Amino acid sequence: MNDTLIAVLLMALVTYFPRVLPMAVFKNKIKSRFITAFLAYVPYAVLGAMIFPDILMSTGHLLSAVIGLGVAVILAYFEKSLLKVAVCAITVVYVCEIIISRV
């Protein structure tokens, strides 16, 4: 329990730190194009690495996860809202899970 609380505190600190540091300190723009580009690409890399392959293990069965992944990719490609993509993926996975458990 104590360890969990310490972990939460550390997480809060390292989440707040990058938010506040540039706002409180930096008055000038970063000159290095490499660093600027590197930072700009962080969200995409993190999202990619977090999505795959973990998504395959995120449901009860691999099959339902693959189908859910397919649905999410198609809807995202057509730029549906985050909420819509999430709800549709959950629904499809839920239906798959029910079918799989009945077979």
Added chain:
Amino acid sequence: MLTKQEKVLHSKHTAFHDFLDGSKQSLPIALGYFPVSFTFGLMAVKGGIPVWIVVLISMTNLTSAGQFAGTNLIIAGAGLAEITITTFVINIRYMLMSLSLSQKIVEGIPGYKRWLMSFGITDETFTVAAMQKKDITFSFMTGLEVLPYIGWAAGTAAGALVCTILPESLQNSMGIALYAMFIALVIPAAKRSKAALIVAGCAIFISSIIKWVPVFSVVSGGWRIIIATFIACTIGAKFFPMEDTANE
């Protein structure tokens, strides 16, 4: 000429107006956060973390990817260093947003207000703030941040509390929700930017290799994300240093 009293009154009126303006624009963000943090609360409690700590995580972190990864690692029993570094690396992107906002806020905002308004910078509040035509005031930014904060905390609490009520098949299905949202974030970006597509593709590729090639089986989930991110971003920055990052 306005008298001093009228000036104070006027600036108060403007501040209130800015706050309302920010709040109004943040309503869709707050509504969008609720189901995400609901899912987070659900999964964290399911993973064995007490309800009050789960809510505390959302109230002190206020971020999706970072706290999601950190909480996953807590559940997996990872060490403090791994949890801290993973969360930090995922949140490094906030430096860019904060830096960008520091250039866009009105001049002369005192230090303590900067410390306050920085807390609520998220991918979504940053995007809305960055798209404003005029410079951002402290009142506008806090107005923009307060509803998403409430939505995030309330959604977490609701998810944490109903966790035990939902049937297992539905709980299993909710597991895909955050990944689906990540997909909804990354694919439209990848459609517009070749660099984003390549960086995300590299990260997926490296992440898969680390996950499935037996030699790397000692690498845990957190370090896998860190390694994949650093390699993919280095490749991106090396081959696409020119790309305009203004619409980040």
